[in-house]
Amino acid sequence: MIYIEGYALISSLAKSAKASVEAIKEGNISTIAMGDTSYYKISDTKQLDYYDLIEEVIRNAISNANLSQKELKEMALFIGTSSAKLPLNEYHATDSGVLLKDLHMSEVSDIIAKRLGIDGFRTIISTACTSSSNALIQAKEMIESGLIKKAIVVGVELYNQLSIKGFDSFMLLSKSKMRPFDRERDGIILGEALSAVILGLKRSSFELKGGAIMVDTSSITAPHFNNLKEVMSKALQSADIQPKDIELIKVHATASIQNDIAEAQAINLLFKENPPTILPLKPYIGHTMGACGTNELVLLLESLKSGFIPKSIHFDNMDEECNLIPNLTELKSKRGYYLLNYFGFGGNNSSLVINYK
Amino acid sequence: MYIYKFSNFVEKVDGELSDKKALLTKKFNRSDNFINLTLVGVQRCVEDTKLPSNTSIYLASDNGNMNTTIKVLDSIFIKNRLPMPFNFLNTVNSVKLFYIAKNFNIDGKTIFVDSFESAIIQAFVDIKQGKNVLLGVVTEAIDNLELHREMFGDKEIIESSRWLLLSPKPDGAIAKIEEFQLSNSTTSKTKTSKLFSFLESNKNSFSFKRDRLSFSVKKML
Numbered sequence: 001m002i003y004i005e006g007y008a009l010i011s012s013l014a015k016s017a018k019a020s021v022e023a024i025k026e027g028n029i030s031t032i033a034m035g036d037t038s039y040y041k042i043s044d045t046k047q048l049d050y051y052d053l054i055e056e057v058i059r060n061a062i063s064n065a066n067l068s069q070k071e072l073k074e075m076a077l078f079i080g081t082s083s084a085k086l087p088l089n090e091y092h093a094t095d096s097g098v099l100l101k102d103l104h105m106s107e108v109s110d111i112i113a114k115r116l117g118i119d120g121f122r123t124i125i126s127t128a129c130t131s132s133s134n135a136l137i138q139a140k141e142m143i144e145s146g147l148i149k150k151a152i153v154v155g156v157e158l159y160n161q162l163s164i165k166g167f168d169s170f171m172l173l174s175k176s177k178m179r180p181f182d183r184e185r186d187g188i189i190l191g192e193a194l195s196a197v198i199l200g201l202k203r204s205s206f207e208l209k210g211g212a213i214m215v216d217t218s219s220i221t222a223p224h225f226n227n228l229k230e231v232m233s234k235a236l237q238s239a240d241i242q243p244k245d246i247e248l249i250k251v252h253a254t255a256s257i258q259n260d261i262a263e264a265q266a267i268n269l270l271f272k273e274n275p276p277t278i279l280p281l282k283p284y285i286g287h288t289m290g291a292c293g294t295n296e297l298v299l300l301l302e303s304l305k306s307g308f309i310p311k312s313i314h315f316d317n318m319d320e321e322c323n324l325i326p327n328l329t330e331l332k333s334k335r336g337y338y339l340l341n342y343f344g345f346g347g348n349n350s351s352l353v354i355n356y357k
Numbered sequence: 358m359y360i361y362k363f364s365n366f367v368e369k370v371d372g373e374l375s376d377k378k379a380l381l382t383k384k385f386n387r388s389d390n391f392i393n394l395t396l397v398g399v400q401r402c403v404e405d406t407k408l409p410s411n412t413s414i415y416l417a418s419d420n421g422n423m424n425t426t427i428k429v430l431d432s433i434f435i436k437n438r439l440p441m442p443f444n445f446l447n448t449v450n451s452v453k454l455f456y457i458a459k460n461f462n463i464d465g466k467t468i469f470v471d472s473f474e475s476a477i478i479q480a481f482v483d484i485k486q487g488k489n490v491l492l493g494v495v496t497e498a499i500d501n502l503e504l505h506r507e508m509f510g511d512k513e514i515i516e517s518s519r520w521l522l523l524s525p526k527p528d529g530a531i532a533k534i535e536e537f538q539l540s541n542s543t544t545s546k547t548k549t550s551k552l553f554s555f556l557e558s559n560k561n562s563f564s565f566k567r568d569r570l571s572f573s574v575k576k577m578l
């Protein structure tokens with residue numbers, strides 16, 4: 001059994017998981033204006049803080065898990081990110097006028113490992129919005145195989161123009177606010193955030209019980225409900241549970257027209273007339289792309305630990321095509337199984353199952 | 358873990374980058390140089406082998422598709438306008454995997470990583486689970502050769518797309534990977550290209566050691 005031994009988060013809400021969840025409870029959410037759209041920005045940070053922020057979030061997770069220096073040295077490091085070093089490259093591009101200075105992804109894990117004294121296996125996983133959820137599944141399977149004993153899984157997505165302009169080129173950015181599954185939804189608001197999750201064999205309240213990764217080749221940009229249903233089914237199978245066992249689904253819910261319809265149809269197909277509680281988290285921290293896997297997991301775990309399940313915000317009217325209503329009131333946290341969905345460009349889809357014991 | 362098939366596409370660049378699309382049996386409209394380079398290697402490795410749909414795909418590249426990234430950054434920072442949507446999309450690493458999966462009707466796991474060592478270690482886990490794995494390492498050159506030399510200091514510029522089709526079963530395999538180990542880091546730095554040169558050679562055994570990973574490869578008789 002693979003447990004979540006510790007975690008940490010730095011988000012636009014606050015610079016710790018605990019404070020981020022307190023901000024959710026108090027409704028203290030803010031975005032900054034960026035042209036026609038908005039952005040969820042971590043306060044008081046610059047592009048050059050890239051490595052310092054990653055180091056900080058890992059150190060916070062290590063402290064949260066009470067790890068020794070020896071354990072840290074032997075750990076494997078998985079970094080899930082879509083943009084990788086682009087924030088740094090863009091800083092140099094604007095500073096020097098040279099567009100491409102350096103993409104060299106492996107340098108990110110090398111520098112972080114060196115700063116923290118990590119001597120174990122390390123990898124960068126870059127699969128768009130599923131980067132860090134896939135990293136969690138890969139790390140879990142590698143621990144189960146016996147190749148490693150413990151892993152730090154980091155999700156990192158920091159401000160960069162390429163992601164914002166790229167999403168804008170597809171007309172996917174919201175001009176108002178993120179309203180998953182709402183009839184009036186008009187798209188995504190991007191955000192920056194990073195988090196770290198420690199996986200290992202030491203018993204804790206949260207078990208990473210299962211997970212699945214699949215590719216959907218029906219469309220490069222829009223998921224098909226059949227594949228989404230299949231990836232959720234496979235995640236449940238890997239956890240050896242049934243749809244009826246799920247207490248809540250942390251939905252991917254980007255608030256884009258097509259994605260929300262496909263995800264809602266997949267959930268309605270799999271869970272039939274009894275869907276569990278539906279919780280979108282992106283309206284709180286934005287779509288943090290490759291980091292949303294660990295970011296939204298940490299937000300959910302810390303909320304559960306704090307005794308509540310957040311309410312869904314910005315939802316007013318159900319979209320008939322989605323036929324899905326997210327959780328509109330704050331609930332008390334409950335022990336049980338939680339399903340988390342993450343879907344990305346290139347048809348890369350993954351689902352995780354957490355058991356809160 | 359067995360090597361069922363491999364490809365070793367390597368091309369020296371001294372002028373313009375070649376048209377890889379011309380080498381592909383199945384072409385995609387919006388693919389860029391990196392994606393076409395990837396597909397040339399995959400096509401040469403898989404040939405007409407029917408892959409199980411749950412085959413895992415690992416694509417390793419430290420710098421990804423630099424030419425398209427430059428185009429997108431040029432739109433944003435120099436021309437001050439939005440990038441072309443499919444140029445942006447081609448910079449997204451999972452999109453490269455989409456084309457491979459689409460080409461071979463795969464619906465399994467697709468993972469983009471930074472290095473060969475990282476890919477083969479994760480592939481080893483899938484193989485232990487009984488899955489087949491298609492694993493490649495792709496390196497693109499920047500079409501502005503002067504910029505390429507400045508960034509990488511390469512005297513000879515090459516593009517490469519090297520692939521392994523790995524299987525948990527020995528049937529029909531050309532080589533066996535054994536003594537697969539992760540240990541504390543070493544100073545050994547076996548080049549990935551040496552593994553592929555070995556597979557093309559008449560030699561029977563090969564030892565790979567790089568950072569924390571070591572394994573040996575023995576040709577099947």
